[in-house]
Amino acid sequence: MSHKLQAVHSSIHATAIAVSRRPDSVALLAVSKTFGADAVLEAVAAGQRAFGENYLQEALAKMAEVELALKSGQEGDVLLEWHFIGPIQSNKTRAIAEHFDWVHTVDREKIAQRLSQQRPPQLAPLNICLQVNISGEASKSGLAPPEVKDVARAIAGLPGLNLRGLMAIPEPTDDLQKQHAAFRRTRELLEQLQQDLGIQAGQQLDTLSMGMSADMAAAIEEGATIVRVGSAIFGQRERNHEK
Ligand SMILES: *Cc1c(COP(=O)(O)O)cnc(C)c1O
Numbered sequence: 001m002s003h004k005l006q007a008v009h010s011s012i013h014a015t016a017i018a019v020s021r022r023p024d025s026v027a028l029l030a031v032s033k034t035f036g037a038d039a040v041l042e043a044v045a046a047g048q049r050a051f052g053e054n055y056l057q058e059a060l061a062k063m064a065e066v067e068l069a070l071k072s073g074q075e076g077d078v079l080l081e082w083h084f085i086g087p088i089q090s091n092k093t094r095a096i097a098e099h100f101d102w103v104h105t106v107d108r109e110k111i112a113q114r115l116s117q118q119r120p121p122q123l124a125p126l127n128i129c130l131q132v133n134i135s136g137e138a139s140k141s142g143l144a145p146p147e148v149k150d151v152a153r154a155i156a157g158l159p160g161l162n163l164r165g166l167m168a169i170p171e172p173t174d175d176l177q178k179q180h181a182a183f184r185r186t187r188e189l190l191e192q193l194q195q196d197l198g199i200q201a202g203q204q205l206d207t208l209s210m211g212m213s214a215d216m217a218a219a220i221e222e223g224a225t226i227v228r229v230g231s232a233i234f235g236q237r238e239r240n241h242e243k
Helices: 002-018 037-045 056-072 090-099 109-118 145-156 176-197 216-221
Strands: 027-031 050-053 081-084 102-106 126-132 161-168 207-209 226-229
Touching: 002 027, 002 037, 002 216, 037 056, 050 056, 056 081, 056 090, 090 109, 102 109, 102 161, 109 126, 109 145, 109 161, 126 145, 126 207, 145 161, 145 176, 161 176, 176 207, 176 216, 207 226, 216 226
Parallel strands: 027 050, 027 226, 050 081, 081 102, 102 126, 126 161, 161 207
Antiparallel strands: none
16 A cells, blocks of 8 residues: 555656646645554555544544554654544534544534534644535535635634635546636635635635545646545545445
């Protein structure tokens, strides 16, 4: 698996260079959903530190197992970063606020309010991305683009949160032009938001979480700062785990 991880890094590097972006301006989030703690630990050994999870119960069990293994191992202090990237139900916000560093899938003010109230004060602010339904798919979660500004305004001042930017999962397509168009719209939406909100204390609005195994290149070319990559690193997931 470390060679797959290395290949993804090389691909990010080459794509960034080709569009005159600094390779280190694109962070790789390894999406480990459906894979076990052993797979995460293997990626950690290969240098990966940021992991994305979609399903809370699965994530909490895996995180505990990984942290335990790291503590009893000889690696010394390894600090991992955990990102929640799945749909959020209200009754899950407390555990998310207590255990994660990032949440990419906030699409309601109420969810953000709960995360803010429930973020333990001794922890660093929880990094938040608003999920945008950029392709306008009826079945997808995420804010409609015109809704983003008001929700961002409402969230921007909440204690315990750091509004970092936008996340999108465009409609899957092999058509590169369509991939680019969706990612470009997401970037333009973030740029608009930066203008509308200005830079407020503690709010960075510097993040575009977009691009997965199949469309990572187009996303990087359009400005992604975090790509969320699962199967290209860990292999195919079993079908029955897919939503
Ligand atoms: C599963 C998942 C990914 C990774 O998808 P791959 O196609 O395996 O790279 C990225 N983002 C989200 C939100 C996901 O659910």
